Amino acid sequence: MPQNDPSLREVRKRLLSDFPMLEEMRRRRPFYVEKLARTVRDCAEYNRRYVLPVALELDRRMEMEHDYFAWDLVEAGLQYRFLSLIIPSSVDGVGGLCVLVALAMEELCSACPGVANIFGAHALGVSPLLVAGSMAHWERVLREVVEEEKNGRPVLMAAAVTEPSAGTDVEEPHFLKTAHLSMNAKKVPGGYVLNGRKCFISNGSVATYTALCCATDRERPLETWTSFLIHKDMEGFSVPRVEEKMGQRACPAAELSFEDCFVPDEYVLGFEGDGMQPGTLLLLAASRAPVGAIATGIARGAYEWFLKWAERPRGGRRPIAEQRIQMALADMRTRIQLARWAYLNAALAFDNSVGSALQGAAAKSVKLIPKGIRTSDMARRFFLSKAGKTLSDALVAISTSPDEASHALAFASMAKAVGGDTAMYVSSLALQLMGMDGGEERRWVEKAFRDAKLTQIYEGTNQLNRLTLFMADIEKSLKVELKNPFSMKAVGKGVG
Amino acid sequence: MKVTRELLLDDERRMLLESVAAFRTDVLEETAREMDESPASGKVEEVWRKAGSLGLASALVSEEGGGQGMDARSFCLVLCEMARASAGFAAFILSHNLALWAIEKAGRVEAIKKLGHGEGSAALAWPFRELDAGGQSAFVPGGSTAKLIIFVSSSGDLFSVMPEDASVSLEEISYPLGLRAARPAAMSVKNLSELEASGRLNAELSDELEASLLLGVAALSLGLARQAYDKAHAYASERYQAGDIIINHQQIRLMLADMLVGLEAGEAALKQAAESSSTGGPRVSACRAAKVFAADRAMAAALDGVQIHGGYGYMRDYGMERLMRDAKYCQAYPRPPQEETLSLLEEME
Numbered sequence: 001m002p003q004n005d006p007s008l009r010e011v012r013k014r015l016l017s018d019f020p021m022l023e024e025m026r027r028r029r030p031f032y033v034e035k036l037a038r039t040v041r042d043c044a045e046y047n048r049r050y051v052l053p054v055a056l057e058l059d060r061r062m063e064m065e066h067d068y069f070a071w072d073l074v075e076a077g078l079q080y081r082f083l084s085l086i087i088p089s090s091v092d093g094v095g096g097l098c099v100l101v102a103l104a105m106e107e108l109c110s111a112c113p114g115v116a117n118i119f120g121a122h123a124l125g126v127s128p129l130l131v132a133g134s135m136a137h138w139e140r141v142l143r144e145v146v147e148e149e150k151n152g153r154p155v156l157m158a159a160a161v162t163e164p165s166a167g168t169d170v171e172e173p174h175f176l177k178t179a180h181l182s183m184n185a186k187k188v189p190g191g192y193v194l195n196g197r198k199c200f201i202s203n204g205s206v207a208t209y210t211a212l213c214c215a216t217d218r219e220r221p222l223e224t225w226t227s228f229l230i231h232k233d234m235e236g237f238s239v240p241r242v243e244e245k246m247g248q249r250a251c252p253a254a255e256l257s258f259e260d261c262f263v264p265d266e267y268v269l270g271f272e273g274d275g276m277q278p279g280t281l282l283l284l285a286a287s288r289a290p291v292g293a294i295a296t297g298i299a300r301g302a303y304e305w306f307l308k309w310a311e312r313p314r315g316g317r318r319p320i321a322e323q324r325i326q327m328a329l330a331d332m333r334t335r336i337q338l339a340r341w342a343y344l345n346a347a348l349a350f351d352n353s354v355g356s357a358l359q360g361a362a363a364k365s366v367k368l369i370p371k372g373i374r375t376s377d378m379a380r381r382f383f384l385s386k387a388g389k390t391l392s393d394a395l396v397a398i399s400t401s402p403d404e405a406s407h408a409l410a411f412a413s414m415a416k417a418v419g420g421d422t423a424m425y426v427s428s429l430a431l432q433l434m435g436m437d438g439g440e441e442r443r444w445v446e447k448a449f450r451d452a453k454l455t456q457i458y459e460g461t462n463q464l465n466r467l468t469l470f471m472a473d474i475e476k477s478l479k480v481e482l483k484n485p486f487s488m489k490a491v492g493k494g495v496g
Numbered sequence: 497m498k499v500t501r502e503l504l505l506d507d508e509r510r511m512l513l514e515s516v517a518a519f520r521t522d523v524l525e526e527t528a529r530e531m532d533e534s535p536a537s538g539k540v541e542e543v544w545r546k547a548g549s550l551g552l553a554s555a556l557v558s559e560e561g562g563g564q565g566m567d568a569r570s571f572c573l574v575l576c577e578m579a580r581a582s583a584g585f586a587a588f589i590l591s592h593n594l595a596l597w598a599i600e601k602a603g604r605v606e607a608i609k610k611l612g613h614g615e616g617s618a619a620l621a622w623p624f625r626e627l628d629a630g631g632q633s634a635f636v637p638g639g640s641t642a643k644l645i646i647f648v649s650s651s652g653d654l655f656s657v658m659p660e661d662a663s664v665s666l667e668e669i670s671y672p673l674g675l676r677a678a679r680p681a682a683m684s685v686k687n688l689s690e691l692e693a694s695g696r697l698n699a700e701l702s703d704e705l706e707a708s709l710l711l712g713v714a715a716l717s718l719g720l721a722r723q724a725y726d727k728a729h730a731y732a733s734e735r736y737q738a739g740d741i742i743i744n745h746q747q748i749r750l751m752l753a754d755m756l757v758g759l760e761a762g763e764a765a766l767k768q769a770a771e772s773s774s775t776g777g778p779r780v781s782a783c784r785a786a787k788v789f790a791a792d793r794a795m796a797a798a799l800d801g802v803q804i805h806g807g808y809g810y811m812r813d814y815g816m817e818r819l820m821r822d823a824k825y826c827q828a829y830p831r832p833p834q835e836e837t838l839s840l841l842e843e844m845e
Contacts, residue, residue, distance in 0.1 A: 046620045060671055063533075162807065164540060164739070165736065167737065167806050167807055168737045168738055168806075169737055169738060172738070175739060178738075178739045180736055185736035199807070200807045243809055243811050244811060244812040244813065245811060245812070246810050246811075246812065246817035246820070246821070247810075253807075278658070281574055315625055315627060324834055358802060424799065428795070428824070430801075431673075431828060431835060432795075432823055432824070432827050432828050432834075433832055433834065434828070434832070435634075435828050435831060435832040435835070436634040436825075436828055436829050436830070437634050437830075438634055438669070438682055443671070446672075446673040449673065449824065450673070450817075453799070453810060453817075453820065454810055457802075457803065457806055457807055457809070457810055458807070461803065461806055462803075463745075463747045463748075463803075466747075495514070
């Protein structure tokens with residue numbers, strides 16, 4: 001465990017040496033790269049001061065008491081603004097995008113992915129508001145997150161996509177058409193009535209706001225997939241269950257239940273039917289690179305503890321003296337570095353295309369409007385109106401082409417799968433080399449091994465990520481037409 | 497352990513297997529989760545007494561000594577069957593029975609009478625690493641509850657010690673990743689010479705004991721892999737995703753097929769090792785190879801089994817994640833696979 005808080009200088013140096021492309025970028029955008037370095041330094045400091053001293057104990061406690069939630073750790077993160085990392089600067093957020101979140105996730109996850117994922121899942125919950133939320137949602141919800149963060153009160157968010165009988169199916173347009181769905185939203189005057197269940201929702205039991213997607217017509221889910229914003233106090237909404245997970249325990253995975261839950265029209269994000277395309281697909285393009293970073297962080301944590309173990313003498317010998325341990329370390333280091341480059345490239349691809357549109361045109365146009373007017377009732381009504389939503393969509397569309405979005409999604413899927421596999425490989429190999437030796441290092445690596453497995457499963461299983469990669473990238477370059485049922489071409493609109 | 501020569505299961509073995517299968521479904525499957533989550537709740541001891549009433553506490557003790565006199569292959573079948581429900585409890589059974597087998601070989605018959613009926617248990621501490629005057633064993637299945645522990649020093653001497661011996665200390669491993677139902681402990685011995693008079697047994701069993709332990713862990717691994725395959729196959733046959741039940745997707749089929757390759761080849765290797773003979777017991781190199789192979793494949797099967805279950809595989813109520821944790825310990829216990837393979841090479845050279 002590090003003795004002192006890391007200095008900005010050390011972190012900047014490490015970041016630039018790990019990512020040569022950031023060194024290059026620093027010449028053109030020095031302030032941006034400095035912001036990245038500051039965020040990573042904050043994460044390292046937060047780990048050292050708050051997470052590393054308690055992570056093993058917390059993990060163990062939550063095995064017995066799985067619905068416990070470490071609010072104190074979330075509160076300790078507020079000073080670093082971990083809840084507003086991707087909230088646009090127009091509503092006083094940090095204004096980071098995919099790259100910033102990914103780098104933060106790697107750093108946080110090198111200590112405890114469970115704790116890190118509270119912030120990761122929160123960012124995932126913020127994303128639908130960036131993609132499809134109107135300015136009114138930004139002004140109300142995102143501003144609330146930012147303001148309360150300043151006041152020391154965490155307002156957490158979550159994103160709910162998975163349903164009990166549909167995991168893969170709700171992350172991929174083609175499969176959605178034939179998915180077995182349990183959630184349904186029925187249009188009624190003034191809003192929608194939601195019924196059904198969502199499951200495995202990270203932060204689901206602790207979030208104030210949950211961005212949720214579901215069909216308004218289960219017979220035509222793809223055409224009617226719609227994003228809603230749920231407030232925890234809405235009548236008919238409840239959390240019947242918090243899962244008992246193998247790892248990443250600090251971040252609760254909850255089942256959400258809706259029984260005639262009325263959601264007013266103004267809580268619809270974007271238009272009815274836009275939930276999958278662009279909604280969920282942009283969300284996945286944005287989130288899979290950071291999930292690759294989560295996995296990379298887990299792998300790095302396991303690697304660092306394994307290295308410590310290897311250096312410590314046991315029975316008169318140091319394991320590191322053996323060639324097989326040295327070569328295993330070299331192999332781990334290689335894979336971690338490759339996973340790191342994969343997620344950073346994917347995050348850059350997203351930020352350069354879709355991301356810049358989200359925080360660029362739309363956000364800048366909002367900044368031109370004085371705050372007094374932006375937050376007025378009249379403006380709120382306009383932004384929630386059809387014309388207002390169309391304007392927001394158009395501003396995003398101006399600088400994003402479907403090709404760019406599809407490319408970003410392909411890279412993100414690549415980074416996610418390679419990251420998850422790396423985390424599993426490194427933690428598994430480290431444990432099997434350590435044998436049955438006791439000691440503190442072993443407990444950390446065992447935790448990493450349990451934590452790692454989830455990164456091959458959530459945000460689309462690695463199997464689905466490979467399929468997405470094939471469809472979004474490889475298939476379109478083929479000279480032959482495939483008659484397989486998973487072709488992207490079979491799905492009405494393209495990505496984005 | 498005695499060497500098995502029969503190729504097919506005889507009636508006696510079939511009956512034994514049936515009774516163990518009933519024990520698995522009626523007792524082990526009902527208690528496996530509790531034994532994993534709260535190993536100190538007393539459940540393990542309760543199940544142990546039931547196992548004792550089936551003769552599983554004296555499986556390897558000779559019939560003259562009042563035991564079952566099982567040969568290697570029969571005992572592996574028992575372990576394999578039990579490991580399907582709880583690899584941890586099967587490891588407890590393995591450790592106890594090998595300890596008792598060694599004690600009988602060393603001629604301490606009186607100790608067997610007490611421990612052979614499920615009242616109290618014994619444990620095998622392997623490997624034992626000597627340090628200065630004493631030594632330690634990092635992971636002793638059954639070590640937390642054992643009344644008697646067997647270990648072999650680096651010079652090949654067999655020791656029998658009791659937890660209350662002044663030179664011996666046992667510390668329960670309270671939060672191990674896997675094999676929790678084995679009630680493992682870490683053992684350390686301060687001074688071997690203090691044990692010389694009381695603890696040293698007159699027997700040279702080192703190779704045979706190691707071979708049997710490796711064979712036993714191979715059997716645990718295969719039971720675990722079988723369970724991963726069965727559960728994943730059943731789940732994949734019901735779970736609908738991407739327009740079909742997922743067993744019809746090639747990605748899933750390949751994972752299941754790989755598990756079968758491991759099971760088939762692993763079972764063949766185990767049988768071959770159980771039947772191999774050098775000086776009356778199973779050949780240690782064959783057991784080593786079978787163990788490394790079976791445990792590696794069990795690890796892969798458990799990981800893929802969880803993967804096929806998706807999010808449900810990660811949740812504790814489905815029992816898949818326990819397979820993954822237990823498999824990791826089957827892989828690293830008694831020694832990490834690379835150390836086993838390097839020993840194998842030395843033996844062959």
